[in-house]
Amino acid sequence: MRTLLHDERLRPWLLLAPALTVVGVLAGGAIVQAAVRSVSPVRGSGETGLTLSAYRSLLADPELPRSLLLTLYLATTSTLLAVVLGIAAALALRQVAARSRWLTTVFQLPLPIPHVVGAVAVLALLGQSGLFSRIAGSAGLIDDAASFPALVFDPLAIGILAEYTWKEVPFVGIVALALLRSSRVTEQEAAARSLGAGPWQRLRHVTLPLVLPGVLSVAVIVFAFSFGAFEVPLLLGASFPETLPVMAFRRHTDISLAARPEALALSLLMAAVAVACVALAMRVARRTIREEGR
């Protein structure tokens, strides 16, 4: 064992082994099992061997394209909002945080709060009989609850976006803030300043190119999460179209056993789309950052 650990080629693999095993067995095993069960006939269906009927009936579902569009729209919009607002907040916090440490703490407050609690809070604030609607009502701005704009269960998914933004902006912001405070960034900013770069030039040509690659990996996590999470869309989403994860959840909890392979097929489809989106976005973003950095 001692000798093994001293082997320079083997050591990284040995150190990675526990993590790789967990990921491989849990995630990989689940994907393999989902793939197998998505092509296995349902008990009592009379079919034998492997079948693609779950994929066929899934692709024939007219809700699928609309659901895919909605899910992509939600994931992309919430990621962009989180990145832009998160970096802006981090820049602002860096300016004031030295003086007021509590502001950074307040900013981080949403992080330990579960999404479900956030969803209920959004409902209580933005719903048509929520707090804002009541304030608008007592101020004489609206006649009744129904004339308050529909911000939850709405086609544009504003309620869901609000919840994701509330939760993800601090997430991106905290990472961006840590990057901004690193000596690499502060030293290069100081160097740019001494060379006569103005605040806007420093931000555009020094700070952002140094921070963006780190933020990009956080953005990938945010995108993958908002693409695949079902609880907030389930609580705040409109009845139709549903997001892909909600669609998969409903099929998985359907009384009929025949819906189970479709739920698994849909989950695999979601995983494929998410991976493709992330790969594409990473490529585009890396190239843009490289060009910007020049």
Next chain:
Amino acid sequence: MRRTWLAAIAVVAVACGAADAPTPDVPDPADWDAVVERARGQTVNLHMWGGSNEINAFVDDHYGPRLAEEYDITLNRVPLADTADAVATVLSELDADQTVGGAVDLIWINGENFATMDDADALLRGWAPLLPNAELVDWDDPAIAFDAGRPVDGAESPWGSAQFQFVYDADRHDLDELPRSYAELADWIVANPGRFTYPSPPAFHGTRFVKQWFYELSGGPDRWLDGFDEAAYDEASAELWDLLDDLEPYLWREGQTYPNDIADLDRLFANGEVDLTFTQLPAGIDGQIQAGVFPETARPYVFDTGGIGDTHYLAIPVNANAPAAAMVLANLALEPDLQIAKLDPANGWGDGIVIEPDRIDDDARSALQAVEDSLGETAVDQAELAAAQLPETVGAYTDAIDRDWDRFIRQGQPRE
């Protein structure tokens, strides 16, 4: 070393395959004294949905002490997030050839979960009508003898009952302004745009609401109680989907979205966004008013054309560890004083009784009368409620209604 392991595994595998699975020794409830004797000192594992603190407390406080004092039985209530969890436990035990000593002795069950276990031959049959207190039950009543269209076959002992009712706010409406049938409801929805909606099927209350509309349009429930006549269903349901589609613009949020479940609808009702919601509790909504779910002035009522009622049951898996103690508990649950205590909202539940008032003694009958008299305005008159009860369909129509509502109403797919 490896060879030793392989050999050990092989031995175990052969032993498992070769040994005959032991046959469970089930007591005969016809010889009740022997059952009670066998049950002495046993622990009964009661697996039940645990989402209501009031119901959990009722079971612990009313059954636990009686089992301990009168029968020397320990009650172990196992709370479940979903009854299907207990079904899965039993079915996987049976898959693994565990034919005795199972984890589940008694399940609170009905509907689809009963159908699943019945199909898998996973429940003891024939015992329920032989319990001493079974003579208080009207086994000829289809609402007892059939669980969602499926013969109970003595595999389930009734425990309580529920029935669909509407809830309105007496502060906002007089009862005589409100619809008393689905035909009137359709007019009322058009006259009061945005003031009504219902939970989206397959949410329980939503399915039941739509199914009752289907009953009224198709001339009543009688045609839909057994078998599955697809042609008749398609013909009869076409009018329903047309109507629901036409009414959508007059629903809350123009029918572009629906509440997920009854909790969502209750919230809309309590916040004054809609004028009606639903309840299933025969003894009324006093508990929900006390809990602040409904305003003080909320009142239940039933349509003149009725509402679906159903029974919930207790069932014993074939591999139960303590079937004798399970039978004692199922019998205890039918004791008149405990049935009446369960009905009384003061004890937290308000669940309907499954015993016949004319089969219990005078003292019990006057106790029942006292509870019914105390229900007041927060419950529908019990005789009126009983008269309005409609039977539940077989599961196939439930599935068809859920599927078609999803396609034609939620998704708005065109129909040929």
